[in-house]
Amino acid sequence: MGLKKLFLRMAAIGLGIGLMTSAALAANLRVLAWDGYADPDWVKDFTAATGVGVDVVFIGSDDEIWAKIKGSEGQDFDVFAVNTAQLQRYIKADLVSPIDVTKLANQKEVLPRFRDLTAVSGVTKDGKVYGIPFCFDSIGLIYDTDKVKPAPTSMSVLWDPAYKGKVLAYDNGEHNFSFTALTLGYQDPFNLNEEQMAAVKAKLVELKRNVLSFYTTADEAQQIYQNNDVALIWANYGQQQVKALQKIGAHVAYVNPSEGALAWLDNWVISKGVRDNAAAEKWIDFMLSKKVSGELSERTGFGNTVTETGSAGGNDKLVWLNNVEDPLKRSDMWNEIKATP
């Protein structure tokens, strides 16, 4: 039994190496992605199904993607993953090519909110589609089900004096301005005028007085939760954070606020220097299959655009993160808020 398995495995590995070398001779599809977006078994399945070999390069930051794509004017990669906040600058710099959505059979099967791509802010320009969403997570609210009753529906609960000193917030001016703007009912939380900025600042000073501490990493929030009386956590790390807390036995639940939850959204895009457009389309379509998308969520904990996940219910309002009007100003004002006694 064991021996047979071993032989089979060796044969499979041999076949894999053979395929890799033979594929490398032809023009491989060059993919640039975050770790977790192009796992080896998917790549193998993709090559088996389409006959297209794949070279994957993993990146660790938004800046690195920009450096790699901009550095070669898009010539070094065919497909890459980028979030909605970043995509517009690639379009502006003419580094990506429009995508013919009709070539992507699986795009018709995605969750309703991703079906009409013109409704997804940031992925289209002048009626052309440049990005195909495939992975996202919301920044919602984690609440302790024993301490917070009834279940909250809005971030405004963070200001509730009943939870004074029991709130954990995130130490980042940019996001805090955006979500507070949503809580105040502003339409565009990423472009605030002077008056709105001042109102948000005043509101954040109030929030600070209700907060126990501002955390920076998910681990840190978890440790504070364990050693203190925490009822509410503004969940910058979304699902991953909820699951980690539930794993240690915390009675917590997750909700996307009714005024809209900030959310990041990663998209597949085709670079300007694509060698084989059809192969790139096949890759994107393959990633949108139920199997790969489902596995992506299982493995990373993020939401996908094809199957329902804990990241967002069908009716949850999500606000895709975008570039803010002036990051430096928000950061300075955040310091002022923290320095206010």
Next chain:
Amino acid sequence: MSGPGTIPLAERRWSLLVTALAFALPVVFVLVPLAIFLGYSFFSVDQGTIVHTLSLGNYFRFFTDPIFLPVFWNTIVLCLSVAAICILLAYPAAYFLTTLKGRWRYALLMLLLVPLLMSYVIKIYAIRSILGLNGFLNKALVGLGILQEPSTLFVFNMNAILLTLTLLLIPFAILPIFLSLERIPQVLLRASDDLGASGLQTFLRITLPLSLPGVASAASFVFVLAIGDFLTPQMVGGISGFTFGRILYSQFGTAYNWPFGAALSVALAVVVIAAILVGERFGRNRGTAI
């Protein structure tokens, strides 16, 4: 032509090279980076890129903006308190060590220094769980009946920073005090005893004055390490414990305003250098008087 008594040419070249290297290392790795830093503080940032024209704008902002000076001043007071508490706790500990004989003295000293081998971050995590509302300290105080219910007195505020920094930095205070106490010649103490001084008199008139250089350098060590720390305030300071280190940190991280961060660092460096000079001055004066 190398006559008797002169150094051979090859050897002289060699020693020149060594001297040059000895000077080059600190120049390249300390002075040049510091100079670059100083240079940066006169630049500015526009739309996320650094503008390389010189101006005093950053310094002007530091002195005129209402948020920086108060935070700066509070941070200095905080770090002075940390230094004072560290000295008060470290002095008796160091004194006790010098009364021990033989290997016990060094074994115990090593034990006190063991925390220095541990990761700084892990120590902060540990202390934070001790200080938490459900932490060891609160549980112990409630268990002993000292408190009715857990107190928020040492949770995420200035007190928490004060306690944590003191705990983290106390080894740096013990060591110099111990060394200066150990250096006091035993004959002086015996002479004082022979001449009829009481134990307290001997301590106040011989031991204490002679150990003050150690106290001065301990204080400046602790102060300098405390004021440069941004991690401890970030992790245990919560909403009221906002320190200068945290502002500085944000300039390099989220704000991406390196020039202003550099200017704030220069302000900090001035205080640090002053503290070191003061510590050294007191340290040396008394030291040479023996």
